[in-house]
Amino acid sequence: MRHNVELPELDRYRDYLRGHLRDHHFPQLSDNKFIEARVEDAYDRFITERLQGRGVSVATELSYRTLLDGLYVSSYDIVYSVLEENLWTRLPEWSWPSMADHLVTLPSVKEILDRYGVNGDFLSRENHRPMLTELLGIISEILDGYEL
Template structure:
């Protein structure tokens, strides 16, 4: 859906989405079809908004909402925030990203995230604080087991 109005390159949406998925360790980060489909949808949203006469900044914002729908917070983000905000005295900051990735693969952590049905929109739920408390306890036990 290309027209003779000012449009960003469609590739911008793919590059941005791929970077976002990788940076936040979303499972779709290697799903080429997902990235292409979501990027095409964002591009179509941008074009439609421009054709409706919306200014470029508003059209971009609408396109970005389409691009990132359901991808606002990842399991990694939640774990990293628990570690960074609560365990900063126990771990050097440079270890936190890798430790958060490590924790993602551990069964006790995954079970908590699964039980609370953590997905890209999880922050809107009332169960956020209880889940954080449970995660903090489990991660603290894991650290104690490592002698840290």
């Protein structure tokens, strides 16, 4: 690990990762060790790719893939998309972010998300559609209970 090394590239990776974790509500946002390890891995990937003769743009793209590995889809993203795509007539758009935050904390919603293993490659798996259908059902029931 590169302790006490200040490089502009590391700051760029760090800022990008923190923004991504914040915007997609990943719990790793408060895990500084996780963030620093990812930043260092991404920078190492960039250097390795450049040493192997790859251009800057390719090395940059591959390093950002390393930075975000397993962090493409969050539970929040999935619940938000269910609200946005299927329940937009029941809730005003301004409420979707806070409602998605609330719903991902509910045991019935968490159980579905955990059972289907939402993570970086989740959207490419076959069980993506059945999980969305199941989530839509439970979220609709929850909203019915709230009389929304």
